[in-house]
Amino acid sequence: xxxxxxxxxxxxxxxxxxxxxxxxxxxxxxxxxxxxxxxxxxxxxxxxxxxxxxxxxxxxxxxxxxxxxxxxxxxxxxxxxxxxxxxxxxxxxxxxxxxxxxxxxxxxxxxxxxxxxxxxxxxxxxxxxxxxxxxxxxxxxxxxxxxxxxxxxxxxxxxxxxxxxxxxxxxxxxxxxxxxxxxxxxxxxxxxxxxxxxxxxxxxxxxxxxxxxxxxxxxxxxxxxxxxxxxxxxxxxxxxxxxxxxxxxxxxxxxxxxxxxxxxxxxxxxxxxxxxxxxxxxxxxxxxxxxxxxxxxxxxxxxxxxxxxxxxxxxxxxxxxxxxxxxxxxxxxxxxxxxxxxxxxxxxxxxxxxxxxxxxxxxxxxxxxxxxxxxxxxxxxxxxxxxxxxxxxxxxxxxxxxxxxxxxxxxxxxxxxxxxxxxxxxxxxxxxxxxxxxxxxxxxxxxxxxxxxxxxxxxxxxxxxxxxxxxxxxxxxxxxxxxxxxxxxxxxxx
Numbered sequence: 001x002x003x004x005x006x007x008x009x010x011x012x013x014x015x016x017x018x019x020x021x022x023x024x025x026x027x028x029x030x031x032x033x034x035x036x037x038x039x040x041x042x043x044x045x046x047x048x049x050x051x052x053x054x055x056x057x058x059x060x061x062x063x064x065x066x067x068x069x070x071x072x073x074x075x076x077x078x079x080x081x082x083x084x085x086x087x088x089x090x091x092x093x094x095x096x097x098x099x100x101x102x103x104x105x106x107x108x109x110x111x112x113x114x115x116x117x118x119x120x121x122x123x124x125x126x127x128x129x130x131x132x133x134x135x136x137x138x139x140x141x142x143x144x145x146x147x148x149x150x151x152x153x154x155x156x157x158x159x160x161x162x163x164x165x166x167x168x169x170x171x172x173x174x175x176x177x178x179x180x181x182x183x184x185x186x187x188x189x190x191x192x193x194x195x196x197x198x199x200x201x202x203x204x205x206x207x208x209x210x211x212x213x214x215x216x217x218x219x220x221x222x223x224x225x226x227x228x229x230x231x232x233x234x235x236x237x238x239x240x241x242x243x244x245x246x247x248x249x250x251x252x253x254x255x256x257x258x259x260x261x262x263x264x265x266x267x268x269x270x271x272x273x274x275x276x277x278x279x280x281x282x283x284x285x286x287x288x289x290x291x292x293x294x295x296x297x298x299x300x301x302x303x304x305x306x307x308x309x310x311x312x313x314x315x316x317x318x319x320x321x322x323x324x325x326x327x328x329x330x331x332x333x334x335x336x337x338x339x340x341x342x343x344x345x346x347x348x349x350x351x352x353x354x355x356x357x358x359x360x361x362x363x364x365x366x367x368x369x370x371x372x373x374x375x376x377x378x379x380x381x382x383x384x385x386x387x388x389x390x391x392x393x394x395x396x397x398x399x400x401x402x403x404x405x406x407x408x409x410x411x412x413x414x415x416x417x418x419x420x421x422x423x424x425x426x427x428x429x430x431x432x433x434x435x436x437x438x439x440x441x442x443x444x445x446x447x448x449x450x451x452x453x454x455x456x457x458x459x460x461x462x463x464x465x466x467x468x469x470x471x472x473x474x475x476x477x478x479x480x481x482x483x484x485x486x487x488x489x490x491x492x493x494x
Contacts, residue, residue: 003035004208007061007068008201010042011053015060015270016254017322018213018243021287025240026211027066028288028303028310035208039071040201041082044191060270065280065303078205083197087190093200093230094153094186102229103185105141105151106133128181129154153186155195155226163221168209168238170317175221183222195219199226207235211312214239238312241291242319252322264324277350277376282331289330291320299326300333328375335374340367347380354381356388363387365475369467386461387475393462393487400459400492402451404444411492413443413452414459418485427478429470436470459488 005026009019030037039061043049058073070076080086097103106129108116113129120127133141134156145151158177165173185196192200198219202210210223217239227234243252247262258267267273273283284303288294292315294301335343344364351358366384374380401410416439424431436456440449457469460481466472473481 003033004206005030006038006040008040008042009057012048014056020270021290024287028307031307032310036069039068041072044083090192103153103155104134106154107151150188152184152188154182155185157182165220165224168236169315195222199223203232209236211238214242241317244319244321246322246324248321277378278331282334286327286330291315332375336371343367350377362475369471397492400455404451409443413439414489422482432470460484
């Protein structure tokens with residue numbers, strides 16, 4: 001069987017992290033077996049369509065590195081890949097079902113349906129369409145349609161027995177047909193509902209696997225019956241596990257923006273993760289772990305490695321928490337694996353977007369020290385601000401001293417450090433460290449350099465949180481370091 005998977009988003013919102021996981025698994029399966037991954041835009045819900053959503057979805061997929069072989073922007077042999085451009089096909093096959101006694105015209109108005117629902121609720125009965133138009137004769141149905149009376153097309157669901165949906169992840173899903181409604185397939189405006197469009201498109205686009213979130217499980221029996229009514233072969237169904245909030249309390253819903261869950265910020269749109277400073281390689285590594293396991297107790301891997309092992313049958317159907325703390329750890333591991341040049345190239349645009357004029361040599365010098373400290377690229381803004389921001393040293397004399405290092409000793413040590421740094425050659429981490437340790441040891445009561453070096457780092461960077469001292473000095477350069485120490489000495493001696 002030729003593997004053909006698809007991601008079929010609706011432009012009623014931007015790309016949600018759950019949708020990104022679905023797209024990733026479909027992409028991985030196609031790449032694993034040399035198949036085709038295609039993109040289809042399901043835009044028939046015109047009232048809820050958001051301008052710009054399609055572009056956002058495509059940009060988010062590109063950022064994640066999920067390329068598609070066919071789609072609305074590149075075409076393909078099964079196009080068009082936008083559902084509103086396929087309306088004639090849905091109308092043809094919707095009416096085919098009516099002509100073959102598999103569906104019927106329903107002339108009930110919105111008011112009829114509201115009254116029906118109210119009566120059912122008042123009688124405390126099951127609410128759903130009561131199939132009144134299913135009883136119309138063919139002649140009456142045809143004559144009312146010919147007279148121009150508006151109608152929808154409803155599917156004739158089997159009234160007894162059961163439907164069994166074979167699911168590659170969950171096994172057989174069985175539902176009694178009496179629990180299923182006669183769903184609308186074609187609306188009165190000529191556009192299809194999800195049920196008809198999905199089945200027609202998945203057939204004519206030769207989809208081999210229908211892989212989607214488990215929120216669509218309740219539609220699977222409907223779609224299976226429609227496939228069978230057409231006499232078309234069934235694709236393979238696979239419903240991915242539900243994604244829970246990081247706390248495990250409830251499903252991660254399709255919110256429009258970040259929210260707070262048990263005090264933790266929860267990002268939901270792919271673009272929010274991008275803006276937060278995560279790298280695409282970390283994101284796809286993270287998402288691949290949501291419901292599937294690489295094996296060998298490995299959680300860090302390149303996506304190409306995961307593709308070679310991906311097996312849809314090994315996806316765990318159990319609900320899965322979205323461990324954002326794990327994302328930060330995964331992200332940090334990927335930063336550590338990057339070369340200094342590669343990391344500098346990733347960090348530079350973040351700093352420039354924050355308004356800094358970046359000294360490339362200084363940035364590159366900081367990368368070995370920063371690689372073990374970053375969880376997100378945006379962390380670099382506060383860490384490295386001192387390199388690119390001119391501002392007076394805003395600390396007090398108290399902050400530049402320590403209980404193990406009185407103010408007179410601090411003044412003496414800062415002056416000694418300043419004079420040493422003004423002439424030491426070469427100006428490297430090794431020579432700076434070798435010269436400053438003895439100065440720090442002499443300045444403290446217990447003979448340990450740590451208290452002095454900590455205050456020296458505050459004086460050089462002006463930041464309570466900053467990269468290591470010696471690397472910061474080398475990156476900043478001799479003259480700026482000496483100038484900042486002069487400021488610190490003036491504060492201490494005042």
